[in-house]
Amino acid sequence: MxxxxxxxxxxxxxxxxxxxxxxxxxxxxxxxxxxxxxxxxxxxxxxxxxxxxxxxxxxxxxxxxxxxxxxxxxxxxxxxxxxxxxxxxxxxxxxxxxxxxxxxxxxxxxERWLADSRTATGERRDVRGRDGSRIQLNTASAIDLRFSHDLRRLTLLQGEVSLDSNGDDRRPFLIDTRVAQLTTQGGQLLLREQGAGLLLAVKRGEVTLNGAAGQSRRIAPGEVLQLDAAGQLRAAHLQVDPWGWTDGVLSVQQMPLAAFCAELSRYRPGFLRCAEQVAELKVSGTFQLADTEQILRLLARNLPVQVHYRTRYWVNLEAV
Structure with a gap:
């Protein structure tokens, strides 16, 4: 104690x-x-x-x-x-x-420090459940895993996780988050905390969402949804591939530079800021998350911006 x-x-x-x-x-x-x-x-x-x-x-x-x-x-x-x-x-x-x-x-x-599995900023990790399921943690994330004779359970404590559950195991798989609970058996899904809400995407299988307000909804493969703290569910219109990080990439289409910097900052410690003069420049492409410095160099090469390092942990993107 x-x-x-x-x-x-x-x-x-x-x-x-x-x-x-x-x-x-x-x-x-x-x-x-x-x-x-x-x-x-x-x-x-x-x-x-x-x-x-x-x-x-x-x-x-x-x-x-x-x-x-x-x-x-x-x-x-x-x-x-x-x-x-x-x-x-x-x-x-x-x-x-x-x-x-x-x-x-x-x-x-x-709770994050006491979690069964967690990642630091910029780290991604693969975890194998005792049932044979594959679980991937994105940057700055934490989960708990619990298995019993009749149930499998994953709790998202922080950040983002993807689950490729083993459908050969007949026990239901429950996924707990702060705003909802999901149930699957052999589904492949992704969950990301967003403020007080949740981004969720389903790639395969049957997934049922049980919201805090008591509503239940089946999520079909291919759906990408956002759930807010009030339980309101709507389609997510993203400029980033939500599954990209599971392959080690950040893949975006016509994303404003300011939003791109906010997304990239999740994967590097310190302070990454975008000047207002270049905030609306559009970014498209697929970038390797293993080297965020290389991503910054590519931005400077392809956009009218310069990368200004005040320190290693303090980076500004400014107009040329």
């Missing part, structure tokens, strides 16, 4: 610091000294990169914060570390502004 308490305390400390950095980088004009401090913090402990990956996903929601709150939080962060009350206030506003529901979640998630 003391070991678990220590882990929880450490995780919360990294989250506090990551929130401070997010506010400072979003609303301040970073000086060279600030950049060096951020790089030092990011590389000084492995928990820091994970906390940054988790918290930096709030970037778009942070843009809609009331200016007075963001300014007061920023000013406070220069004087002292954000206290628990200020942090909960900030996360509460983010939850209301972006519909994230973070106030009811662990920001970093002790």
């Amino acid at each position: 003391p070991e678990r308490d220590a882990t929880s305390s450490l995780a919360q400390e990294q989250v506090d610091q990551a929130i401070e950095w997010l506010v400072r980088l979003r609303y301040d004009r970073p000086s060279p000294g600030t950049e060096r401090q951020f790089q030092h913090w990011l590389s000084s402990h492995p928990h820091n990169a994970l906390a940054w990956q988790r918290v930096s996903n709030l970037g778009d929601e942070l843009a809609s914060l009331p200016s007075e709150l963001s300014r007061n939080t920023l000013e406070g962060s220069h004087r002292q570390r954000i206290n628990r009350r200020d942090q909960l206030k900030l996360l509460g506003v983010l939850a209301m502004a972006g519909g994230l529901g973070w106030i009811n979640r662990e920001p970093l998630g002790l």
Whole structure:
């Protein structure tokens, strides 16, 4: 028990610091000294990169914060570390502004550190279930697996996972997420957390979705759907192949550069930002996720942009 308490305390400390950095980088004009401090913090402990990956996903929601709150939080962060009350206030506003529901979640998630299988930022992993199913974890993801004599169960704790279940095993396979439960037997499906909602895609087999509101729906092979926290289900119109990462690639069609950078940033630690002047440039192609630096070079070669490295962990895409 003391070991678990220590882990929880450490995780919360990294989250506090990551929130401070997010506010400072979003609303301040970073000086060279600030950049060096951020790089030092990011590389000084492995928990820091994970906390940054988790918290930096709030970037778009942070843009809609009331200016007075963001300014007061920023000013406070220069004087002292954000206290628990200020942090909960900030996360509460983010939850209301972006519909994230973070106030009811662990920001970093002790459960992730205790998960049966997990990946770091930029890492992808194959897992074989005892039933013969193939499970793939994408970047910064975590799952639990439980098998009994009459049931197979996977719980998505964080991130994104694909499941190619063994149809020869007659036990039902349950997949639990924060907003829904799915059931299959020999299906192949993909699940990705998106804010407080879920992206799901089915490639093969029968899959049944049971939403938190009690609704049940069969998902047919080929469908790609988005489920929000309220239980609303709609077709997903994506500019990225949701299955691409399972083959180690990021495949996009006519995706705005700003959205492409947001997607690419999931696979690399640090801060990747796109200038407004080039944000709407369109990106198409298939890129190898094993080398994100090569992806940045390809962008500079094929678009009127330049890649500016302030540090290894701080990269800006700017107009030529």
